Amino acid sequence: MTIVVQVSAGPGNWERYHAPLTQALLDVGIDATVTQTAAPETVDYLVYAPSSPLQDFTAFNRCKAVLSLWAGVERVVGNPTLTQPLCRMVDPALTQGMIEWVTGHSLRHHLNLDQYINNPDRIWNPECPPLASERVIAMLGIGALGQACAQSLRSLGFHVLGWSRAAKVIDGIQCYHGDDGLKSVLQQAQIVVTLLPKTAETENILNARALGWLPQGAVILNPGRGALIDDDALLAALATGQVAHATLDVFRVEPLPLDHPFWAHPQVTVTPHIAADTRPATSAKVLAENIRRGEAHEPFLHLVDRHQGY
Ligand code: NDP
Ligand code: OXD
Numbered sequence: 001m002t003i004v005v006q007v008s009a010g011p012g013n014w015e016r017y018h019a020p021l022t023q024a025l026l027d028v029g030i031d032a033t034v035t036q037t038a039a040p041e042t043v044d045y046l047v048y049a050p051s052s053p054l055q056d057f058t059a060f061n062r063c064k065a066v067l068s069l070w071a072g073v074e075r076v077v078g079n080p081t082l083t084q085p086l087c088r089m090v091d092p093a094l095t096q097g098m099i100e101w102v103t104g105h106s107l108r109h110h111l112n113l114d115q116y117i118n119n120p121d122r123i124w125n126p127e128c129p130p131l132a133s134e135r136v137i138a139m140l141g142i143g144a145l146g147q148a149c150a151q152s153l154r155s156l157g158f159h160v161l162g163w164s165r166a167a168k169v170i171d172g173i174q175c176y177h178g179d180d181g182l183k184s185v186l187q188q189a190q191i192v193v194t195l196l197p198k199t200a201e202t203e204n205i206l207n208a209r210a211l212g213w214l215p216q217g218a219v220i221l222n223p224g225r226g227a228l229i230d231d232d233a234l235l236a237a238l239a240t241g242q243v244a245h246a247t248l249d250v251f252r253v254e255p256l257p258l259d260h261p262f263w264a265h266p267q268v269t270v271t272p273h274i275a276a277d278t279r280p281a282t283s284a285k286v287l288a289e290n291i292r293r294g295e296a297h298e299p300f301l302h303l304v305d306r307h308q309g310y
Helices: 013-027 090-112 115-119 144-155 177-186 208-212 231-240 280-295
Strands: 003-007 032-035 044-046 065-069 136-139 159-164 176-177 192-195 217-222 243-248 268-270
Touching: 003 013, 003 280, 013 032, 013 280, 044 280, 065 280, 090 115, 090 144, 090 192, 090 217, 090 243, 090 280, 136 144, 136 177, 144 159, 159 177, 176 177, 208 231, 208 268, 231 243
Parallel strands: 003 032, 003 044, 044 065, 136 159, 136 192, 159 176, 192 217, 217 243, 243 268
Antiparallel strands: none
C-alpha cells in the first residue's frame, strides 16, 4: 500500500527534501507519495518544522508520527492539538556541524586568537597559550549533540565536564547531574558550552546566581537556545569581567533585533543561528528509517518525552 508523507516545513524545505526523501524511502522499501499538500485525514506521516504555517494537527487523525526537521522541539512539543508521537531530529551532518562550531569557537578562546588577529599596536607577547589538557570545558547537556562535541573536545586533549538531567557515565568525560552537579561544573569551567533544550527547567539556567559560580574570566558559548541565558545577567557578568566573552548563536528573538546590546558589545560574538543545520541528504535517511519503523510497528527513534519537553 502507498503511504502518504506530507512535508510541512516552512519556506524552501519542500524543494530541498522532496527528492532526497523520496529516494531514501525507496531505499528502505517504502512505497510512498511525498507531497506538500494532502487531505489531512489521508496523511500517514508529517515531516515538520515549526516555521511551517501548519500549527493545528487536529485533522491529521491517521498520522502515525510527526517527524521534526529540527533537533529542538520547544515550539511544537507543547502544542495542545498534537496528539501524535513526536520525533526530534538527530542527523549525522547536523551533529558534525555542531562539532565544528563548538570546536572552532572553543579553540578561538583557548588559543586567544583574537589577541593576534587584532594587534594594531604590534605587541610582541611571546607567552604561549596553555595546552588543551590545562583547559576545563563544561558541556551543559550531553545528549546527541553535547556528547559528540564533548568527545571531539576530549580527543583534542581538553578536560571536559558534562552535565545532564540523569546521571551518566561517558568514557573520558567527567559527568555531573542535578543542581549540585551544575554548581560543581560551573565552578570549574573556563569555557561553558550550552547544548540543552529549552524547557521549563532549563530556561534561564545561566542566571545571575549560576554565572556567579564561574571562575573570573570564563567564556560562554551558546549554540543551544537563547532562553537558556538571562540576557541581563550575562551583560552584568560581562561588565564585571566574570564572563570575559560570550559567543552566542541563538537568541530569545531571532533575528536578533538590531538594537539589542549584544550586537555592539565588544565581548560578545553573534553568529546568526548557523551553528548546525539539518542537511537533506543525511536527515532524509533518518526520516525514512523512522517511517520504516512506524510501518513495521517498531519503536521510533528519537521520540520526544512530552512530559520532559525534549
Ligand atoms: P538531546 O535531547 O539529545 O540532549 C539534551 C541534553 O540536555 C541531555 O543530556 C539532557 O539530559 C540535557 N537536559 C535536558 N534537560 C535538562 C535539565 N533540566 N537539567 C540538566 N540537563 C538537562 O538534544 P540534542 O543534543 O540533540 O540538542 C540539544 C539542543 O541543541 C536542542 O534542543 C536545540 O535547542 C539545540 N540546537 C541548536 C542548533 C543550532 O544551530 N544552534 C542546531 C540543533 C540543535 P539527559 O541526558 O539526562 O536526558
Ligand atoms: C534545531 C536548530 O533545533 O536548528 O535543529 O536549532
